[in-house]
Amino acid sequence: MNTLAEENYLKSIFHLSDAEESVSTNQLATLLNTKASSVTDMLKKLADKALINYTPYQGVRLTLSGEKIALNIIRKHRLWEYFLVEKLNFKWDQVHEMAEEMEHISSNELINRLDKFMGYPKFDPHGDPIPDINGQINHHNLKLVSAIEVNDSGTISGVKNHSPNFLQYLEKQTLTIGKIISVIEIIPFDQSMILQTENKEVHISSEVANNLLIAL
């Protein structure tokens, strides 16, 4: 088994990974709130365990087994978030920190039974897909609200920013997962947008539009 610190590094590398680029030491240091030198130390350790491919000065990528572990941690995180919101009635802005602890509970049998208990949910309370028991992720095709046009409409299906502040703001504007919105007007000056949602109009800044995901 891996230590808590190792698990957190693997998860962070996964989140920072994209198709082309490898993940840099500094990116990890920033995300993990630690120093670059600490990251270097841990990268050597993870490379020794064959969980990452690491070339000094060239950044890292997860190996297949590293990715499998990362996906399992993310699966646990998102299932626990779903549990906290759907069963214990927490709000979507309250669950992240708790799930950060719960994702490290080791038993897979436990998480699979929890999954079954909740009816195999596909998305967590923020709209993020929950990897299944094999690490498969149900990617749905979402667009940033900032990238759609006047008169387009769709269903709010995710957020890019997970900060409690942002989530609380969305809640107040009733811009929550599942709500149907359409774009009434885009203000050219600042790219802010006026949206129709339920029976009212909401005016959102371009920063908000840039962090809100919609399914057309």
Place this chain on the structure above:
Amino acid sequence: MNTLAEENYLKSIFHLSDAEESVSTNQLATLLNTKASSVTDMLKKLADKALINYTPYQGVRLTLSGEKIALNIIRKHRLWEYFLVEKLNFKWDQVHEMAEEMEHISSNELINRLDKFMGYPKFDPHGDPIPDINGQINHHNLKLVSAIEVNDSGTISGVKNHSPNFLQYLEKQTLTIGKIISVIEIIPFDQSMILQTENKEVHISSEVANNLLIAL
């Protein structure tokens, strides 16, 4: 907040404490599967934090604040065990190790909501009382089966030994929590007992009788 190691020491001190005697270094070392010297180090640390009263060579007792923390950890442990058995359908011999991890999830709001979600259970799957939000424990008055007489009867309400082996044995003999039994015969030679349970007779050794608790 306290570290995981500190929490485990507090919990162990609580479990080893009784009214008169203070808890010795060696008792703790045995229970925690560690060395006496490690225990001494930790006792100094806990004493510095005013969680225990510690006099070198004289053993330890929990202070009020140490006891409060220990009771909260035990509350979490037993509520999670209840959850695992009642909601996720684990058997009573499977849940201890998982709960050992889950008891360290820090949020009290979480555990209080879990308590409510499950309807404020009073006892865990092994019959142990669950401390309430204020650390109050509902002690019920149980007797060891080894301490009762022929023709006495009562309800199985707890176990002194929590090992999976013992729990699985009890399960196989249908000697589980809530079952009504009565003593048919006590064999003088080895103090083994013949019990009536449901519609069959079960012959148990004195070791078993010594670890099974009954409410008369």
Place this chain on the structure above:
DNA sequence: TAAAAAATTTAGATAAGTCTAAAAAATATA
């Protein structure tokens, strides 16, 4: 393309929690 800036790694240190071996204190025993 050489110098400057930025990113990364190395070296050496620290804190938490553990260990072994030796010393000291408490308890048991003859």
Place this chain on the structure above:
DNA sequence: TATATTTTTTAGACTTATCTAAATTTTTTA
């Protein structure tokens, strides 16, 4: 009650994960 035994503590070391400061490599820029 002196000695042997057991228990506990102390001293010094190790591991994990972190840090600061210095050195090295890569990237940018003039």
